[in-house]
Amino acid sequence: MGLFDKLFSKELPLVDMNRIKVDMHSHLVPGIDDGVKDSEESENTIKGLKDLGFQQLITTPHIISDFYKNTFESITEQNKKLNAYLVEKNQPGDMRAAAEYYLDSEFMQLVEQKKLLTLGDSDYVLFELSMIEKPYNLNDVIFKMMLNGYKPILAHPERYAFLAGTLDKYLDLKNRGVLFQVNLMSLVGHYGKGVQKTAELLIDNNLIDFVGTDCHRLRHLPIIEKSLKSKYCHKLVNNFELKNLDLLKH
Numbered sequence: 747m748g749l750f751d752k753l754f755s756k757e758l759p760l761v762d763m764n765r766i767k768v769d770m771h772s773h774l775v776p777g778i779d780d781g782v783k784d785s786e787e788s789e790n791t792i793k794g795l796k797d798l799g800f801q802q803l804i805t806t807p808h809i810i811s812d813f814y815k816n817t818f819e820s821i822t823e824q825n826k827k828l829n830a831y832l833v834e835k836n837q838p839g840d841m842r843a844a845a846e847y848y849l850d851s852e853f854m855q856l857v858e859q860k861k862l863l864t865l866g867d868s869d870y871v872l873f874e875l876s877m878i879e880k881p882y883n884l885n886d887v888i889f890k891m892m893l894n895g896y897k898p899i900l901a902h903p904e905r906y907a908f909l910a911g912t913l914d915k916y917l918d919l920k921n922r923g924v925l926f927q928v929n930l931m932s933l934v935g936h937y938g939k940g941v942q943k944t945a946e947l948l949i950d951n952n953l954i955d956f957v958g959t960d961c962h963r964l965r966h967l968p969i970i971e972k973s974l975k976s977k978y979c980h981k982l983v984n985n986f987e988l989k990n991l992d993l994l995k996h
């Protein structure tokens with residue numbers, strides 16, 4: 747974009763939120779991971795996301811065996827408390843909870859025991875990888891997830907250094923049955939220019955299945971709003987069949 751275009755380009759409106767409706771990636775249960783710090787921040791962040799047009803939220807606390815030792819039971823329990831708090835504050839307590847699983851040995855065991863928290867009532871499971879190196883057993887884990895009836899969704903595929911910019915590696919994962927969830931904030935360069943470029947490459951090649959905020963705190967809201975007005979978010983929402991609506995609770 748030249749200087750002239752930059753000076754005179756009009757900001758796009760927010761995308762049609764009816765094409766998304768459900769945010770399926772965030773860290774809004776207070777105090778159990780690196781997300782919101784307390785109930786008040788949780789309440790205000792949830793209100794902000796609803797004001798932006800998200801109608802339903804499925805929040806996804808980290809489960810990482812070395813850092814965030816959350817479990818199916820602890821997340822469910824803490825989410826119940828959050829919902830009770832929201833009702834107390836006159837906000838509808840309709841927050842659903844799942845998890846963002848980090849691929850480690852404990853995750854492998856949970857897959858085999860069929861004890862994963864899935865997104866809503868679906869078989870979709872959100873998982874993430876090391877940002878730096880490819881896990882040696884990635885293909886094995888994907889295969890085991892599929893074998894046990896889960897539908898794996900890779901969180902923010904645009905952020906992994908070992909995949910970045912390489913369409914072949916993404917296509918290989920897709921062929922193995924992995925679905926991709928792009929982070930909204932990647933579309934405006936929040937994680938750097940390289941991540942933004944990879945997100946654009948994935949959108950240009952129709953490889954994105956879900957969009958999520960990955961919202962960790964109140965101050966992410968203005969960045970999310972800007973992302974929802976970005977050219978690539980419009981492209982994503984208007985041109986392709988996003989699967990976020992599969993997660994609607996009726």
Ligand SMILES: [Fe+2]
Pocket residue numbers: 771772773846901960
């Ligand atoms: Fe996340």
